[in-house]
Amino acid sequence: MAYTTINKSSDYFNTKLYTGTATSAGNTQAITGVGFQPDLVWIKNRSGAYQHVLYDVVRGVNKEIRTAETSAEFDSGTNGYLSAFDSDGFTTTRGTNTGNHVNVSGSNFASWNWKANGTGSANTDGSISSTVSASATSGFSIVKYTGTGANATVGHGLGVAPKMIIVKNTEATENWLVYHQSLENTSALKLNETSAKGSTQYYWNNTSPTSSTFSLGASSEANTNADVNIAYCFADVTGYSKFGSYTGNGNADGTFVYTGFKPALVIHKRTDTGASWMMYDNKRQTINPKDQTLFADLSNAESGGDAVDFLSNGFKQRSTGASQNASGGTYIYMAFAEQPLIGDNPATAR
Secondary structure, three states: OOOOOOOOHHHOEEEEEEEOOOOOOOOEEEEEOOOOOOOEEEEEEOOOOOOOEEEEOOOOOOEEEEOOOOOOOEEOOOOOEEEEEEOOEEEEEOOOOOOOOOOOOOOEEEEEEEOOEOEOEEEOOOOEOEEEEEEOOOOEEEEEEEOOOOOEEEEOOOOOOOOEEEEEEOOOOOOOEEEEOOOOOOEEEOOOOOOOOEEOHHHHOOOOOOOOEEEEOOOHHHHOOOOEEEEEEEOOEOOOEEEEEEEOOOOOOOOEEEOOEEEEEEEEEEOOOOOOOEEEEOOOOOOOOEEEEEEOOOOOOOEEEEEEEEEOOEEEEOOOOHHHHOOOOEEEEEEEEEEEOOOOOOOOOO
16 A cells, blocks of 8 residues: 655654643533544653553544553543543543643643544454554554464454554553564564563464555454453554664764654664663653653653754754663664655655
């Protein structure tokens, strides 16, 4: 399937920053300016040690999963929740706890928002039937399915093989499981852990994704019998998204990674030894170097540290830290565009 050129990346992915306003339980806050009705919203309270929380339209409002935890899905709760997906953003509601994940007065929040295709429809391409919300244009789908405990396939709706798949069992205490095309189809990473890649046939049944399905072994993280799972599937789209790998050089004039666009968000992870999932975007710091880091596997507040430059055609490491640029270290990344180098709205050099 050939994708349509995306001239305006922010029609499909956008970072939105906001400051909480809620002073008591039940207070709501409408977050606008996303530019579209998001289908996946990832929120982090930057001001304190609060969880990264994800909401999507396939599971529905109030349904929270946390990237730094193995916990099952939370149904609303004391820590606040996303209570509506709106035409230009989303609405948050404060819970009863003083430390809220999505809305508390005075706290600074980052939200990363993706557009798929609404609440989803039935997909029978795999041996397991799924509910899929897929945007072929932006190479992103949200897939909900029930595990069988045996080797299986699941339809993803993209029309091309996804390069990265993030899976969470929503009904049990299990690790997040991550497939990345730069690793072998026997390997996986855990989004909630710093651990290096692990290898076993039980993850993906030693089978790479196809244009219609991804494969599962009998891993409890992604295929426990009768448990519901959610998967976020991503494909490369020229000028908009890229999922690749790089090798560190251990130099402050670090490795340059070509993406073909000016990044809006970069998440990377070392794979040959333990290291955190590091997150940088174009809104929390608008100029280079960007050294205010969040960690997908940690609840830590935003903190200064290793730096990266966002350039017109990729990103460049500016630190020698082992988590992002050790000499000979191997890393995978996911990146989304602020501006493409192609189409009607090309990026220019900084």
